[in-house]
Amino acid sequence: MTSSPDVAQLRLTQYAAGGGCACKVPPGELERVLGDLLPASGPDLLVGVETGDDAAVVRVDGDRAVVLTTDFFTPVVDDPFDWGRIAAANALSDVYAMGGEPLVAVNLLGWPRDRIPFDVAAEVLRGGATVAAAAGCHLAGGHSIDDPEPKYGLAVTGVADPGRLLRNDTGRPGVPLTLTKPLGVGVLNNRHKATGEVFPEAIESMTALNRDASRAALAAGVTCATDVTGFGLLGHLHKLCRASGVTAVVDSSAVPYLPAARESYAEGYVPGGSRRNLDWVRPHVDSGVDEDELVLLADAQTSGGLLVAGELPGHPVIGELVPAEAGVTIRVR
Incomplete structure (x- = not known):
């Protein structure tokens, strides 16, 4: 027994x-x-x-x-x-x-x-x-x-309300992209599993409801959004762009990360799912950043924030949607 x-x-x-x-x-x-x-x-x-x-x-x-x-x-x-x-x-x-x-x-x-x-x-x-x-x-x-x-x-x-849904196929060129939670929980959770270290900021982020962000998006007249979870920012953004028939331009310097996320990544704590995410979207990404930055952008999130095609006060704009480019759903700069 x-x-x-x-x-x-x-x-x-x-x-x-x-x-x-x-x-x-x-x-x-x-x-x-x-x-x-x-x-x-x-x-x-x-x-x-x-x-x-x-x-x-x-x-x-x-x-x-x-x-x-x-x-x-x-x-x-x-x-x-x-x-x-x-x-x-x-x-x-x-x-x-x-x-x-x-x-x-x-x-x-x-x-x-x-x-x-x-x-x-x-x-x-x-x-x-x-x-x-x-x-x-x-x-x-x-x-x-x-x-x-x-x-x-x-x-x-x-x-x-069926007339006021947030969908991933209604994105249009010229609209900014807003992210409502920082990235990095995949990396920090991987470190937690390996070492037992606890990261309160990651727990606070993962337990926070996306209710207020959703309501704010609807109040602003937004029609296009998705949440950022297991397929990472790049994976979920790829699906949004593919469904909407647009391309996204992401300013990597504007993307927020939790404290210790970059440090933990540099020390080798990376979920296998993050690398698989990047392998999946890589053929559709035009990148001007290095491999490490791409892996972080593809980091597998748990209970991440909303990625909103629109601007929400109090949250960072990380890029914009532009007219579709052949073979490219995301350009990272």
Whole structure:
């Protein structure tokens, strides 16, 4: 029989091969699989899988639409309460990225019962409930399985005005690009997993809701946005530009990073998912910066900010959308 670990010394990140959104299936592989599926259709399905947007949107009636999404992942930090908070904020983000408001969610939990005490799972669930409550989102039940690796997340249903959605296929030339959270959590989470060091700024960023940014974007009349998660800034921006038929120009010097992110990268802490992200977008990127800068721009984020085609007060403008250029979706300067 496997002995139970000392809960006080337990490091959740050591029970999983990956961590957070960096454990996503690589984007190239995912698109090849999805490309073989017949997409759902119908006049009331406003957003499906065609553009790789953040959530599905279905019209209920003239002024109401339902936003549906799910997201779950392996531990990104060792503290179970913080992991629950991060996973919940990340799942809710897809609703905010569509311009919606989360209404109700259910838990998704995979747990290695014979390896980690179930009391630890209770802390994960408590963290998720705390963030759902802060979002004004009902959290009602869910589903759990016995799993070799711990996994947690939410399936979320939200509501939106079908005439005021944020989508990734409505970008237009001449519009600035705004990023609402700094990059670097992938690098810092990789360092945390390797060393046990805790980075409070990263936890604060990952647990922060994208609610206010979403509401501000809608109030400003913005129609195009996405969130920056496992495919990194470059990956999600590539999808936005491809869906909208535009090219983006990114000013790398304007992109904000969390403290210690660049230092940690220089010391070799890089998620494998970040390099896979860069490999995927590289054929579509015209770069005037070095390889290290590109890897950081492709860093696999967990519960990142919104990337908004529009200007939001209080957040940095990192570039702009321009007319489409043949074979290039992103120019980095």
